[in-house]
Amino acid sequence: MTNWTLLQILEKYPFALAYFEQNKLDIAGYEDRTLEEYLDHFSELELEDQALDKEKILSDFPVYIEQMQSFLGVEEKNQVLSLTILAGHDKSGVTEGFEELTILTSQIISIVGPTGSGKSRLLADIEWAAQNDTPTGRSIHINGEVPDNKWRFSSNNRLVAQLSQNMNFVMDLTVQEFLNMHAVSRLVENPQSIINEIIKAANNLAGEKFDLTTPVTSLSGGQSRALMIADTAILSSSPIVLIDEIENAGIDRKKALELLVSSDKIVLMATHDPLLALIADKRIIIKNGGISKVIHTSDEEKELLVELEKMDSLIQHARQELRKGSHLSSEILA
Numbered sequence: 001m002t003n004w005t006l007l008q009i010l011e012k013y014p015f016a017l018a019y020f021e022q023n024k025l026d027i028a029g030y031e032d033r034t035l036e037e038y039l040d041h042f043s044e045l046e047l048e049d050q051a052l053d054k055e056k057i058l059s060d061f062p063v064y065i066e067q068m069q070s071f072l073g074v075e076e077k078n079q080v081l082s083l084t085i086l087a088g089h090d091k092s093g094v095t096e097g098f099e100e101l102t103i104l105t106s107q108i109i110s111i112v113g114p115t116g117s118g119k120s121r122l123l124a125d126i127e128w129a130a131q132n133d134t135p136t137g138r139s140i141h142i143n144g145e146v147p148d149n150k151w152r153f154s155s156n157n158r159l160v161a162q163l164s165q166n167m168n169f170v171m172d173l174t175v176q177e178f179l180n181m182h183a184v185s186r187l188v189e190n191p192q193s194i195i196n197e198i199i200k201a202a203n204n205l206a207g208e209k210f211d212l213t214t215p216v217t218s219l220s221g222g223q224s225r226a227l228m229i230a231d232t233a234i235l236s237s238s239p240i241v242l243i244d245e246i247e248n249a250g251i252d253r254k255k256a257l258e259l260l261v262s263s264d265k266i267v268l269m270a271t272h273d274p275l276l277a278l279i280a281d282k283r284i285i286i287k288n289g290g291i292s293k294v295i296h297t298s299d300e301e302k303e304l305l306v307e308l309e310k311m312d313s314l315i316q317h318a319r320q321e322l323r324k325g326s327h328l329s330s331e332i333l334a
């Protein structure tokens, strides 16, 4: 919902107008903007004058929509609009350096920190929707509330899709059979068109193309990862995607994230890669098992990201040329 325009929001949830009115938000003329873009048009002074808290509005709004839907009896089943992490403690028992962090759909959050600092532990806390019952003492809320047990304990109602570094297929199936199995189990209406969409998206991410007749066991690491990302974005019902390192995966990482985010997922990824860390809206810094701080990616960092991307594509290009057996010259810097 975060990348919807205000008009799209009002078409789907007409009662949202009451929220804007109550909060004295005059959206006239801004219908083609997202809520965040609309809020960005206020100057610091205006925000202060009208006592508007941008972050609070952005995190409260999805909760309001959810509450109104259930009040009106039009609750969309299993819709996840936000994920909140409530602080626990680090490995020494010291309280974490934040109180709570709310993440909305279509947001990307990166998790950075030294090896062994607790990045995977944070992903695991989210996966199990921890309720002060893991070594970190953290709790996870969904849509602003303690999650229903169905998220925690049911196998076909998964809150989270986990994309890990290793995708080792053991089944003797073609890509078509594998995707068909998944589409049928998800009861989709027109499996073949969804399958075609997935393979197209996967090939858009993978360096080397593959097709529906390729056996999944002969996919390269990058190809199988591209297939799983496309499958998760297009076919998986899980609203939250956790990624433990996608560097060196032989796929277009930026496009992969865009694909996931465009399907309204919440994406959290542990990474050591500056490009990925800066693509995220915010980054969580982990030290000694605890979240020490949460940093907004600044405008300066976003500008720097453009430069880092240029350097990265240069290195990728050099890598490809070396693979082809070419000699490199300083021309590649031109």
Ligand SMILES: Nc1ncnc2c1ncn2[C@@H]1O[C@H](COP(=O)(O)OP(=O)(O)OP(=O)(O)O)[C@@H](O)[C@H]1O
Pocket (backbone or CB within 6 Å): 089, 090, 091, 092, 113, 114, 115, 116, 117, 118, 119, 120, 121, 122, 135, 136, 288, 289, 290
């Ligand atoms: N707050 C905590 N309290 C107690 N133990 C913790 C805490 N956070 C993490 N741990 C434990 O510390 C160990 C290392 O954490 P984890 O594997 O999550 O690190 P990581 O940052 O993912 O490392 P890597 O970068 O090597 O993958 C794990 O056994 C984990 O359960």
